[in-house]
Amino acid sequence: EVQLVESGGGLAQPGGSLRLSCEASGFTFSSYTMVWVRQAPGKGLEWVSSTNIIGISWYTDSVKGRFTASRDNAKNTLYLQLNSLKTEDTAMYYCAKDWGTPTARRGQGTQVTVSS
Numbered sequence: 001e002v003q004l005v006e007s008g009g010g011l012a013q014p015g016g017s018l019r020l021s022c023e024a025s026g027f028t029f030s031s032y033t034m035v036w037v038r039q040a041p042g043k044g045l046e047w048v049s050s051t052n053i054i055g056i057s058w059y060t061d062s063v064k065g066r067f068t069a070s071r072d073n074a075k076n077t078l079y080l081q082l083n084s085l086k087t088e089d090t091a092m093y094y095c096a097k098d099w100g101t102p103t104a105r106r107g108q109g110t111q112v113t114v115s116s
Contacts, residue, residue, distance in 0.1 A: 001026045002024075002025075002026040002027050002097070002105045003023075003024070003025045003026050003107075004022055004023075004024055004094075004095050004096065004097070004105065004106060004107030005022065005023045005024075005107055005108070006020060006021065006022045006093060006094060006095055006107045006108065006109055006110040007020070007021050007022075007023075007110055008020040008021050008110055009093060009110030009111045009112045009113075010111075010112070010113070011113045011114075011115065012082075012085050012112070012113070012114050013085075013114070013115070013116055014085060014086060014087060014114055014115075014116055015084060015085065016085050016114070017081070017082060017083045017084075017085065018082045018085065018112060019079060019080070019081050019082070020036070020079065020080040020081075020082065020093055020095075020110055020112075021077055021078070021079055022034070022036075022077065022078040022079070022080075022095030022107060023075075023076060023077050024076045024077065024078065024095075024097075025076060027097070029071075029073060029076040030053060030073035030076075031053060032053065032097050032098070033050055033051065033052045033053065033097075034050070034051050034071060034078045034095060034096070034097055035047065035048075035049065035050045035051075035095065035096045035097070035099040036048040036049045036050075036069060036078070036080050036093060036094070036095055036096075037093075037094050037095075037096055037099065037106065038089075038091035038092065038093045038094070038112075039091055039092050039094070039109075040088070040090060040091040041090070041091075043091075045094075046060070046091075047060055047099070048060055048063055048067065048069075048080070048093070049063070049067060049069040049080065050069075050099075051069045051070065051071050051078065053073075055070060055071055057069040057070065062088075063089075065084075066082070066083050066084040066085075067080060067081065067082050067083070068080070068081040068083075069081075078095050080093065080095075082112065085112075085114045086114060087114050087115065088114075089112060089114050090112060090113050090114050090115070091111075091112060092109040092110070092111050092112075093109060093110050093111075093112055094106040094107055094108075094109045095107055
């Protein structure tokens, strides 16, 4: 059974940092491009970043230069480093596999709140 468990969210001040983790199990993690998506209050899901099997990542424009996605295939873990946080980054953050396909799966999410 595919399991994705996010952690690391919390409350941060504007300009602050957080590091999110996503522990994966139930599939061959190293064989999949992994994705971070987020959902702000009252809004739909928004793609944030993708990281391919060799660790190359790409990002939505609003987080470029501030967020860094990475992975450790030995630990079956995906990461998202959030720097220079803005209030508009407040959202539930999810990691996902097979995003955009009928077999897409995502975890339960971790809440990030940016507020002074």
